[in-house]
Amino acid sequence: IRVRGENAFGFLQAESGVHRLVRISPFDAAKRRHTSFASVFVYPEIEGDITVEIRDEDIRIDTFRASSAGGQHVNKTSSAVRLTHMPTGIVISSQNERSQIQNREMAFKVLRARLFELERQKKKEALDQISGAGNKKENAWGSQIRSYVLQPYQIVKDHRTGIETSRVDEVLDGKLDLFIRGYLLARWEGKLFSGRPEDLPEV
Template sequence: MAGAGFWDDQERARDVVQRVKALKAWVEPFDRLEGRVRSAQELGDLLTAEPDEEMARELDQEASAIEGDLRAYELRSLLQGADDWRDAQIEIAAGAGGTEAMDWAQMLLRMYTRWAERHGFGIEVLDMSDGEEAGIKGAVLEIKGQYAYGFLRPETGVHRLVRISPFDSNARRHTSFASVFVYPVVNEEINIEIRDEDIKMDVFRASGAGGQHVNKTSSAVRLTHLPSGVVVSSQQERSQFKNKATAMKQLKNKLYQLELEKQAAAKAKLDATKSDVSFGSQIRSYVFQPYTMVNDHRTELKIPDVQRIMDGDIDEFIEAYLKQYGAGAMEAR
C-alpha cells in the first residue's frame, strides 16, 4: 500500500484496504486469544503451586470469557464465501396476506435493524414503500460492517408469521408471508456492465404514509434493466439525481448477484441442498398464537422466546445454519 501509484485508483485502493482490514480481523483476534490462553495456563500452573481462592475465581471468569470469544471466532471461521466480507443489501417484500403481510414485512425490517444495531453495524434505508393501511409493501436496507453479508446471507428465503391479527375485528388467526433476499454490496471495480440503452428510467412522485414528507415534484426514480427485467426504485431522497444514483447502486448489486448465480448454475443442479434457500422456500416460521415458537425449517432449531427474536437476537439461527451448511451453501444455490 505504500508503493508509488497505489492511491491513483481510489476505488481499487479502497478495496485493497478493506481486504487488508478483513485479514487483520482474522489474525489479530487469534493472536489475542492465543495470548489470553497462554496467560491463563500460566496462572493455572501458579495456582497449582500456590492455591489462592480469589485468583482461582478470576481464572474461572477468564476461562468462561475465553470460551465465549473462541465460540464467536469459530463462527466467523465459517464465513469463507468469496463475498462474505462485504456489506449486505437486504430486500424485504410483503407476500400473501394483505395488510397483515405488510405489517409482518415491517416487523422483519425492525428485526434486522435491531440485529445490525446489536453488532454495531451501520444502517442505511435505500428504499421503502409504505402499505396502504399499515406496515410496508417493501424495503431495501444496506447493512455496513465487516462480514455483514456473510452473517446475513442465511436469511434469504420466505419468512412465515402465524398470529391473531390485530387488523381482524373477529380476532382470527392469520398466516402471512414475507420474502427476504440478501445481496453483497459490490464496488465499482467489479466488472458489471450497465449500458445506458439497456436502462428504462421512470420518474414519479414519492409517497408516504399519511401524506407526510411527500415531494410535490417527480423526484422518485424507477429503473428497469431491459435485458434482465430487474426493476429497482428509490424515493428516499428529495433529489431525482440522488435517487437515480441510489437506484443504480441497487441495480448493480442485483446484477452482480445474478451473475454469481449464473456461474454457479451447473454446480447448483448437482447440489442436494440447493432448494433450501431458493426463492419461494419457507425457511422459518414465527408463531405468536396459540403458543410462541420460532422454528427454522432447515436446521430444525426451535426457540420459544419469539419476542427476543423479533428484537434482533437471531444469531443462534445464523450460527446453526452456518454450522450445518457451511460457507458454500448460498453460493451454489
Template sequence: MQPDFWSDNRKAQAHMQQLNALREEVTTWEQLATQLKDLQELALMLEEEPDDDMQAEVAQSIHPIEEQIEKLEFALMLSGEHDEKNAILSIHAGSGGVDAQDWAEMLLRMYLRWADQHRFRTQIYDYSEGEEAGIKSATVEIEGRFAYGYLRSEAGTHRLIRLSPFDAAHRRQTSFAKVELMPDIENTIEISIRPEDIEVDTYRSTGAGGQHVNKTDSAVRMRHVPSGIVVTCQNERSQLQNREVALKILKARLFELEQKKHDEEAARLKGEHVQADFGTQIRSVIVHPYNIAKDHRTNHETSDTTAYLAGNVDPFIHAYLQEQASGVASPAAVAED
C-alpha cells in the same frame, strides 16, 4: 507505497479498510496468544506453590478467553468470496394483505436491531409504506465486516402466524415476507452496465426524510431493461446522490442474478435438484396458539419469539452456517421436508 496508490481514492480506501480489518484480526489472535502464555506460566508456578486465591483468579480469567476464541473460530466459517463485505438487505411484503406489510416492517425492525447489537452501521435507501400499516418494501445497507456473511442465511421467505390485529374478528392470520440479501460489490467487481440499457425516472420522495422531502423530484427509480430489475432510492439529499446509490444497488442485484444463474447451471450439470429461492419458506414465527420461531432448513427453534423479533437472530445464523460448513442437513429437517 506505490506512487499511484491514492490516484483512485475509493479503491485506495477500500484497500485501507481491508488492511485495517486484517491488522485488527491478527492483533486479536496475538493478544490471545500472549494472555494464554501468561496464564500457562502462572499455572506452572501454582503447581509448585499452590495458592487458592490465585488459582480461582486464573480459572476466572480463562472463561472470557474461551468465549472469545469460540467466536473467532466461528468467524472462520465465513470464508465465502464476499462474506466480509457489507450487506444490502431488501424486504418485500408477500401474501397476507395488511398483515404481510406489518410483518415486513417487523422484520425490518428486527434486522435493524440485530445490526445495532453488532455495532454495524445501517442506512435505509428505500422505504415504501403500506396504505394502512407496515411497509410494502424497504432496502437497507448494513455496513460492517462480515455483515453479508452472517446475513446471507436470512435470504428467503419468512412466515408469520398470529391473531390478526387488523381483523375485526381477531382471527388467525398467516402472512409472508421475502428477504433478499446481496453483497456490496461496488468497489471489488466490475459489473458492466450500458447507459442505453437503463431507464431512469425521478419523483418526489415520500415519508420522513427531512426538509428536502416532497419539495423536489430527488427520488430516483432506475430500471435495467435487459433484466427487468427495478431499484429505487429516495434517502439521499440530492438526485445525483440517489442516482449513485441506485446504481450501486442495481450492480449488486445484477451480480446476484449472475451468481444464481451460475449456481443453478453448476447444480444442473451435477444432476442436483435446484430449489427456487423465491417462495421458499425458510423460517416460521408462530405467536398463536403457542410461541415458536423455527428454521425449516436447520430445525433450530426457540420459544422466545419476543427476543427473536427484538434482534436475537444469531442462534439461527450460527445454526445455518454450522450446517453449511459441515455440508450435512439436519435429519429432522430432512424428515420434515
C-alpha cells in the same frame, strides 16, 4: 436495508428465503389466526462501475456500399461499416449515416452498448450465484425457511436446521445469532434440510 460490518453478508445470507408469520391479526375483528409470508433477499454490495474496453486488435472493420430498402445504392462509395468483435462474435452494421466516419462512430456506439449489456448480465449472474437468488422460492406454504408462531403458542423454528426457541420477542427484536450460527454450521457439515416441501413439519 443496508448492513455494514465485518462479514456482514457471510452471516446474513442465512436470512435469505421465505419467512412465515402466524399471529392474531389486529385488523380482524373476529380475532382469527392469520398466516403471512415475507421473502428476504440478501446480496453483497459490489462497488465500481462497469468499464467497457474495446481493443483495436479485437475489432475487424469491413466497409461496403450502403443500399436503400429498394436495393438501390445510397451512394457510390463504401460508406457502410460492419464491425466484428472477435472475442464475443458480436457483429454491428451501420449504413444510415452519410459518411463512413459517421457510420463507424455509430457502429462503435452500438457495440459499446452491447458489450456493456453483456458485462452487466455477467455481473448479475455472478451476483445471483453468490446470493442464491436463483433459488428464491414463492411466498407460500412449503417454501418457508423459518416460522414465527405467536398464537396460540409462541415459538420460532428454523425448518432447515430444526433449531427453535420460545423467545419470540427477542428474535423479532433482532437477536438472530442462534439461527444464523446454526445455519452456517449445518451448511458446513452438510446437514441442512433438503427434503420435499410437503415434508416440512407443521408449526
